[in-house]
Amino acid sequence: MTKIDYLDSTYLFESKAIFVEIKENEKGKAVILDETIFYPQGGGQPADRGEIMSGDNIFAVNDVRLDETGTIWHFGEFKNGEFKQGNKVILKIDKDRRILNAKLHSAGHLLDCAVSKIRIENLKPTKGFHFPDGPYVEYDGTIENPAEIIPILQKNIDDLIEQNLQLERKDLNPEEAQAKGVWAPAGKLARIVNFAGFSICGCGGTHVNTASEIGKITIRKIKSSQGKTKIAYSVV
Ligand SMILES: [Zn+2]
Structure with a gap:
């Protein structure tokens, strides 16, 4: 190990x-x-x-x-x-690659915070793709008016960056992890992360310390069909 x-x-x-x-x-x-x-x-x-x-x-x-x-x-x-x-x-x-990946990955978390502020009850995050080539977050569930959601989501995410939210991290022991429903590798600590004030997520990726380190996140496209909603974004 x-x-x-x-x-x-x-x-x-x-x-x-x-x-x-x-x-x-x-x-x-x-x-x-x-x-x-x-x-x-x-x-x-x-x-x-x-x-x-x-x-x-x-x-x-x-x-x-x-x-x-x-x-x-x-x-x-x-x-x-x-x-x-x-x-x-x-x-x-490779420093530049690490920083870009941390920004893209952390942007996925922040995007989910922005989505949760809209309170679309039926969307459940299922997958994140944080590669430089077309990053997106995918949800189970659909929304009726994706084009109308884009500017609202963009405003939410701009506000969260403006507020410069802190990224909080904590390690849970296996019992704590199980109690919170967070996946942990067998017998090991589980790393949980969240932007301050938003829900926790079990995650072993590399993260920025504060939202403003990400720079600018742009919501590029929302595709909502066949039970899934995919929100594509980019980071400058
Ligand atoms: Zn993460």
């Missing part, structure tokens, strides 16, 4: 770890460390990229995944040399 170091600071772009081993599967070769700041793709958010270094030995990371045992796989290729078990390594993640 890999110790996760990205949950407490989105803005930690460099860290240290110990090299454990190289693993390989159908996706290719992966570096395994004792701990990591690299975010593994999941929860609708893309993986970090970057480099892992030990002296002149450099491994370029182009994808990161979490397996069912809690081990994080850093996929990529050695640009130079190799690592030996027990090597101290330096981790550097």
Whole structure:
């Protein structure tokens, strides 16, 4: 199991770890460390990229995944040399990519806050896609007048950014998580997040600290049909 170091600071772009081993599967070769700041793709958010270094030995990371045992796989290729078990390594993640992903992902949470303010009772959030290429939040349930909702939603989301809401985070033990109906990995703490004053959500993604860090969120399109409502947005 890999110790996760990205949950407490989105803005930690460099860290240290110990090299454990190289693993390989159908996706290719992966570096395994004792701990990591690299975010593994999941929860609708893309993986970090970057480099892992030990002296002149450099491994370029182009994808990161979490397996069912809690081990994080850093996929990529050695640009130079190799690592030996027990090597101290330096981790550097692509800063711009991390910040963009944290903004896009946090924007999905804020969008849901803006939706909840309209009090459309039958919409239940089911899915978030926070990749740079066409991010959206999807709900079970439909609305009758999506075009009329766009300006209201836009105003709500502008107001929430203007208020610069704080993003709150807390870890629940498995019993607390179960009591609140939040999913937790077996036997582990569950991370919950919420923008101040809005409902909590179990989430292991990387987040901004306050709403204004996101910048401007634009509601691009609302598609509501066949029992689903998809709200597409962009972040500048
Ligand atoms: Zn999140």
